[in-house]
Amino acid sequence: MDASHSRSRVRRLLLPLTAGVCAIALVGGCSDADSTSRSAGESSPSGTVQGSASRVTNDLQDDYEAVIKDVLPSVVQIDASNSLGSGIVYDDKGHIVTNAHVVGSEKTFKVSVATGEKVFSASLVSSYPEQDLAVIKLDKVPDGLKAAKFGDSTKVEVGQIVMAMGSPLGLSSSVTQGIVSGLGRTVSEGRTGGGTGATIADMVQTSAAINPGNSGGALVNLNSEVIGIPTLAATDPQMGGSAAPGIGFAIPVSMVKTVADQIIKSGKVTDSGRAALNITGRTVVDSSYQPAGVALVSVTKGGAAEKAGLRAGDIITKVGGSAVTTITSLSEVLAGDKPGQKVTVTYTRSDAEKTAEVTLGEI
Structure with a gap:
């Protein structure tokens, strides 16, 4: 696989309610020892440059403040009984889109606006763990509910300034800023601690600080458009699994809209757009106890693998040019593939290596 499909270690951004009160260390500002203040009558030879820089800074600050004022009212906090997460108001009918791992197995929720001033009840419409997305709906739509504006994934570029909005560590109405650090990332989350085990393609990588509680919130550009839902943060195995600073991932807005629209219309996802072999399998190891492939436990009758001649007991070692361990x-x-696409699957059967051309099915 190429670099864009890095197998990052990630953690979900869900905050357990048992976290209690959050202790925050405040660091005082630092001053430059060489800096001296100028008297009121002293002029600077670089005054023009400093003035231009000041205007640019003020313009950017104005942009930040305008986006926050515009979008933050559409970002909510979701209390899912045993955990806290975030969500985005999707439409004026009270639908809210969030992560599947935020709602977990719960059916009812308490939802508060970004400022935490009001609390509303909501019910699950449907959850789609395969893409770690879900939609809930407010039981009663309050006056003035404001839906967020959702952007266009094709216009997202590396280097764009973005802000992450949500309730990290239970601190509602929180905003951090950064840039789009990368596109097209494929990452997987674990199943422990309520995780869905989803493998998600085309994720947006960002340097904006995201922490537990940000899950389901908004990643927003300076046009006040949601371009993704913060979902995962990278962890550094050399630091005992601690968060790797400045490396987070958001589900792209294109997938968010695709899944949310289907759930709102049909009550479930009817067209996932996700490729599948239509099998169940398990990881196998070699004589050195290293992962060596995926053994087929079962194949779905009439599914992609069965149609290509694969059967239970076969061990897949490669799909196309990518090794499978x-x-x-x-x-x-x-x-990274699509339903209907043809791929060459390399597998072993009775210690003999074989290949099969498989027309991929759909999850």
Whole structure:
């Protein structure tokens, strides 16, 4: 797989309610020891440059403040009984889009606006763990409910300034800023701690600080458009699994709209657009106890794998030109493909290596 499909270690951005009160360390500002104040009558030879820089800074600050004022009222906090997360008002009918791992197995929720002044009840419409997305609906739509404006994934570019909005560590109405650091990332989340185990393609990588509680919130550009939903943060295994600063991932807005629109219209996802072999499998290891492939436990009758001649007991080692060593790596390879696409699957059967051309099915 190429660099854009890096197999990042990630953690979900969900905040357990048992976290209690958050302790925050405040760091005082620093001054430059060489800096001296000028008297009121002293002029600067670089005054024009400084004035231009000041105007640019003021313009950018004005942009930040305008976006926050515009978008933050559409970002809510979701209390899912045992955890806290965030959500985005999707339309004026009370639909809210969030992460599937935020709602978990719950059916009812308490939703508060970004400032935390009002609390509303909401019910689950449907959850789609395969893409870690879900839609809930307010039981009663309050006056003045404001839907967010959703952007265009094709216009998102590396280097764009973005802000992450949500309730990190239970601190509602929080905003951080950064840039789009990368596009087209494929990452997987674990199943422990309520995770969905989803492998998600085309994610937006950002340097904006995102923390537990940001899950389901908004990643926003300076046009006040939502371009993604913060979902995962990278962890550094060399630091004991601690968060890797400045590396977070958001589900792209194109996928958010695709899933949310189907759930709102049909009550479920009817066309996932996600490729599948239509199998269940498990990771196998070699004589050195290293992951060595995916053994097929079962194949769906009439599914993609069965039609291509694969059967239970076969061990998949490669799809196309990408090696397959684990269930996760198989999911990551397939995340970049589309239903109906033809791929060459390399597998072993009775210690003999074989290949099969498979027309991919759909999740």
